[in-house]
Amino acid sequence: MGFDEMDVDTIWMDGEFVPWDEAQVHVLTHSLHYGTAVFEGVRCYETERGPALFRWDEHLDRLYKSARPLDHDIEHDPEELTEATTELIRRQELESCYIRPLVYYGYNSLGVSPKECPTRTMIACWPWGTYLGEEALEEGVDVMVSSWRKHHSSQIPTNVKATGPYINSMLAGEEARRNGYVEAIVLNKEGDVAEGPGENIFMVNDGEIYTPGLSESILDGITRRTVIELARDLGYTVHDEASIGRGQLYTADELFFSGTAAEVTPIRTVDDNVIGDGSRGPVTEDIQSRFFDVVERRTDDHDDWFTYVEME
Numbered sequence: 067m068g069f070d071e072m073d074v075d076t077i078w079m080d081g082e083f084v085p086w087d088e089a090q091v092h093v094l095t096h097s098l099h100y101g102t103a104v105f106e107g108v109r110c111y112e113t114e115r116g117p118a119l120f121r122w123d124e125h126l127d128r129l130y131k132s133a134r135p136l137d138h139d140i141e142h143d144p145e146e147l148t149e150a151t152t153e154l155i156r157r158q159e160l161e162s163c164y165i166r167p168l169v170y171y172g173y174n175s176l177g178v179s180p181k182e183c184p185t186r187t188m189i190a191c192w193p194w195g196t197y198l199g200e201e202a203l204e205e206g207v208d209v210m211v212s213s214w215r216k217h218h219s220s221q222i223p224t225n226v227k228a229t230g231p232y233i234n235s236m237l238a239g240e241e242a243r244r245n246g247y248v249e250a251i252v253l254n255k256e257g258d259v260a261e262g263p264g265e266n267i268f269m270v271n272d273g274e275i276y277t278p279g280l281s282e283s284i285l286d287g288i289t290r291r292t293v294i295e296l297a298r299d300l301g302y303t304v305h306d307e308a309s310i311g312r313g314q315l316y317t318a319d320e321l322f323f324s325g326t327a328a329e330v331t332p333i334r335t336v337d338d339n340v341i342g343d344g345s346r347g348p349v350t351e352d353i354q355s356r357f358f359d360v361v362e363r364r365t366d367d368h369d370d371w372f373t374y375v376e377m378e
C-alpha cells in the first residue's frame with residue numbers, strides 16, 4: 067500500500083512537526099548521493115494499554131551507535147526523539163505502526179567528504195501489517211540462497227544500520243523475487259550463512275537452536291536478541307555464535323527468520339529443498355507464539371521492553 071492511501075499527515079524533521087507533503091529535501095542532499103544515512107525500523111504494537119513501542123531504547127541506542135562510524139553528530143537527544151515519536155503516534159491516532167527514524171547528511175556541498183553538510187534527522191510513522199504476509203507466518207516462506215554475497219566487515223561496518231549497504235539487500239531480495247521466491251538468504255564473504263536481506267536467520271536441529279554469530283557479518287538484530295532470550299526462557303539451548311554452512315540449511319529440521327519487519331517467519335523451502343516437513347516446525351511455532359504473546363502483551367513479563375504511548 068502506498069503512502070497516499072494511508073491516513074498519515076505529519077513527519078518530524080529536525081525538531082519540527084511538518085505536514086507530510088512538505089517533508090522534502092533538496093536533490094543535492096549528500097546522503098541521497100552517497101548512501102551516508104543511518105536509520106532504524108521499529109514496530110509499535112497495539113495493546114490493551116494503548117500503542118507500545120517495542121524495545122525502543124535499544125533501537126535508539128543502535129541508531130546513535132550507527133551514527134558514530136559515519137561521524138554524524140545527532141543534535142537531538144534520545145528524550146527528544148522519543149517525545150517526537152510518541153507525539154507523531156498521538157497526533158495521527160495510530161493504534162499500531164512502523165517507525166522510521168533516519169539521520170542523514172543534508173544539503174551544502176557534494177564532495178564525498180560530508181564534513182560541510184549538516185546532519186539532519188527525521189522520523190515518520192505509518193500503519194504496517196505483516197511484512198511477508200499473514201500466510202507466511204503460518205505456512206512459511208520459500209527462499210533462495212542469493213548469488214550476491216554480504217559485504218565483509220572489513221569493507222563496510224556490517225553491524226551498523228547505514229543506508230548504503232542496503233543495495234546488497236535490495237539486489238538479493240529482488241533476485242529472489244524475480245526467480246519466484248519470497249525472500250533471499252545471503253552468504254557472507256567466507257561462504258557461510260549470514261542473514262536475510264532484512265532479517266536474521268535461525269536453524270533448529272535436534273531441538274537445539276543455532277544462529278550465526280555477530281562476527282559473521284550480520285546486523286545485531288533486536289528481534290534476534292529477543293528470540294534468543296525468549297527461546298532460553300522456554301528452556302531451549304541456543305548457540306548464538308554459530309557458523310552455518312550452506313549445506314546445513316538444506317538438512318535443517320527447521321529454519322526461521324527474525325526481524326522487526328518479518329517478526330518470526332518460518333522458512334519452508336531453501337532452493338526448492340523442503341525443510342523438515344515443509345511447514346512451520348514445532349520449535350519455530352513455540353517461539354513464534356511466545357513472541358506474539360509478548361509483543362501483543364498477552365503476558366505481563368518483559369514489560370520493560372515496551373514504551374507505552376499515552377493517547378490522552
Ligand SMILES: Cc1ncc(COP(=O)(O)O)c(C=O)c1O
Pocket residue numbers: 107235261262263264265266284285286287288289290324325326327
Ligand atoms: C540486514 C538486516 N539483518 C537483520 C535485521 C533484523 O534486525 P531487527 O530485528 O533489529 O529489525 C534487519 C532489519 O533491520 C536487517 O536489515
